[in-house]
Amino acid sequence: MRAIWTGSIAFGLVNVPVKLYSATENHDVRMHQVHKKDGGRIRNQHRCEECGKTVEYDDMDKAFDDGEHRVVLTSEDFEALPAEDNDDIDVLQFVPSDEIDPIMLEKAYFLEPTSKTPKAYLLLRKTLEDTERTAIVKLTLRTRTRLAVLRVCGKVLMIQTLRWADEIRDVDFKGVNSKAKISDKELEMSEKLVESYSEDFTPEEFSDDYQVELRKLIDAKIESGESLDIEKTFDEEDSEEDTGGDVIDLMEALRKSVDSSRSSKKGSSKKSAAKKTSAKKSGTKKSETNKSSTAKKRTG
Numbered sequence: 456m457r458a459i460w461t462g463s464i465a466f467g468l469v470n471v472p473v474k475l476y477s478a479t480e481n482h483d484v485r486m487h488q489v490h491k492k493d494g495g496r497i498r499n500q501h502r503c504e505e506c507g508k509t510v511e512y513d514d515m516d517k518a519f520d521d522g523e524h525r526v527v528l529t530s531e532d533f534e535a536l537p538a539e540d541n542d543d544i545d546v547l548q549f550v551p552s553d554e555i556d557p558i559m560l561e562k563a564y565f566l567e568p569t570s571k572t573p574k575a576y577l578l579l580r581k582t583l584e585d586t587e588r589t590a591i592v593k594l595t596l597r598t599r600t601r602l603a604v605l606r607v608c609g610k611v612l613m614i615q616t617l618r619w620a621d622e623i624r625d626v627d628f629k630g631v632n633s634k635a636k637i638s639d640k641e642l643e644m645s646e647k648l649v650e651s652y653s654e655d656f657t658p659e660e661f662s663d664d665y666q667v668e669l670r671k672l673i674d675a676k677i678e679s680g681e682s683l684d685i686e687k688t689f690d691e692e693d694s695e696e697d698t699g700g701d702v703i704d705l706m707e708a709l710r711k712s713v714d715s716s717r718s719s720k721k722g723s724s725k726k727s728a729a730k731k732t733s734a735k736k737s738g739t740k741k742s743e744t745n746k747s748s749t750a751k752k753r754t755g
């Protein structure tokens with residue numbers, strides 16, 4: 456991993472030297488466009504609408520256009536802006552961790568301690584854990600001032616950039632203000648359904664099926680060439696039964712869902728029990744075999 460920023464966390468008179476690393480990466484298979492006819496790669500070109508010529512990046516400026524006014528901004532204009540060049544992550548305040556609405560969270564970054572004696576880093580981590588607080592911080596990334604949260608992630612400190620308050624849209628959907636009556640029985644069945652699906656979240660159990668199948672397709676094409684039998688490569692799975700858009704009674708749907716969830720859990724528990732029984736039998740057989748061979752040796 457390559458650090459994308461170096462500086463320090465600053466709160467009060469305390470400074471914690473750190474390096475910033477991107478905490479996530481994209482696992483999508485990278486592809487580019489080609490000409491269907493001959494397979495030639497297609498390149499994007501920036502063409503001017505006025506003169507029709509292809510324009511290089513160094514010859515481009517940016518413009519603001521609101522429909523009435525059009526203003527061109529040059530690189531000199533941007534350089535004149537009071538953009539901060541700050542190597543500090545400034546702590547603005549400490550807030551209860553549950554006050555951070557997930558809708559505000561954006562990109563995540565890990566913070567590595569760079570001091571030879573990272574006591575201040577460890578102290579800040581321990582303090583945030585014990586007080587169940589999250590720090591609201593301000594930092595400059597690529598000349599842009601960003602608001603972010605500083606929190607604990609396992610054994611490391613993490614920065615997660617935040618959207619500004621005016622970037623969250625206000626909505627007022629009619630459906631959420633409906634006065635449809637929910638019966639106690641419906642609520643009880645709904646809670647039972649939630650309970651039947653309840654378990655600890657283990658993200659490792661889930662995978663991006665589309666990317667897995669896409670990689671499978673690419674590997675199959677590499678192995679067999681462009682001619683490929685899609686049906687043999689991908690086993691067709693039975694599609695779910697189409698209800699045809701029929702209106703289903705809510706209580707009946709909840710009841711069936713609860714029963715289905717319970718059945719699947721019983722099935723998985725039976726399989727688990729069968730595996731354990733099989734393992735015990737196997738162990739017993741091995742033990743009897745060992746005893747038999749030992750007895751034969753003694754008799755011999």
